[in-house]
Amino acid sequence: MTRLVLVGPPGAGKGTQAVALSEQLRVPHISTGDLFRAHVGQETPLGQETKRYLDSGELVPDSVTNEMVRERLAEPDAKVGFLLDGFPRNTKQAEVLGEILGDADVTLDAVIQLQVPEDVVVARLMSRGRADDTEEVIRRRQQIYVSDTAPLLEYYADILVTVDGVGSVEEISGRVLKALRDRT
Numbered sequence: 001m002t003r004l005v006l007v008g009p010p011g012a013g014k015g016t017q018a019v020a021l022s023e024q025l026r027v028p029h030i031s032t033g034d035l036f037r038a039h040v041g042q043e044t045p046l047g048q049e050t051k052r053y054l055d056s057g058e059l060v061p062d063s064v065t066n067e068m069v070r071e072r073l074a075e076p077d078a079k080v081g082f083l084l085d086g087f088p089r090n091t092k093q094a095e096v097l098g099e100i101l102g103d104a105d106v107t108l109d110a111v112i113q114l115q116v117p118e119d120v121v122v123a124r125l126m127s128r129g130r131a132d133d134t135e136e137v138i139r140r141r142q143q144i145y146v147s148d149t150a151p152l153l154e155y156y157a158d159i160l161v162t163v164d165g166v167g168s169v170e171e172i173s174g175r176v177l178k179a180l181r182d183r184t
Contacts, residue, residue: 002027002081003106004090004180005097008114009139009145011121012165013172015129015149017114018085020173028077032086033069036060046071066096073100091155110183111156112176114165118142
């Protein structure tokens with residue numbers, strides 16, 4: 001299984017797991033945050049548009065994010081597979097991803113949900129010591145995640161693999177790889 005999406009609440013360890021899993025699965029880790037930074041840094045037309053939204057404190061619209069992901073998935077290294085982190089965030093983006101993959105005549109193999117209790121992710125994020133990471137803000141982000149992502153989990157119910165996201169990086173990666181093996 002090489003075409004994967006990784007989902008989980010802020011603080012679940014998606015980025016850390018994506019790096020570890022992409023190395024083990026030998027597929028590129030594609031993060032929307034990395035795509036935003038790369039496009040902004042290279043001052044591409046999409047990057048300039050992204051920068052305007054980020055500078056004004058607004059969310060980057062789906063249309064811009066979708067186009068960045070479309071371009072990235074068309075690159076040669078993503079032909080063998082990929083691990084998407086941060087995309088799709090909602091069912092509209094999931095529909096676009098389905099279209100992108102359909103155009104390439106491929107499908108997603110699995111959506112991996114890292115399940116972590118809210119108190120654990122709040123503690124993880126509070127321990128980072130960032131000024132904007134107050135408990136109230138962190139809990140609000142968790143609520144937004146739940147409301148935005150619940151429909152996405154239902155959308156992907158037939159390929160959803162839920163894994164306990166509490167433990168060491170190696171333990172969690174091991175659980176994910178075992179769950180993927182068990183699906184085949």
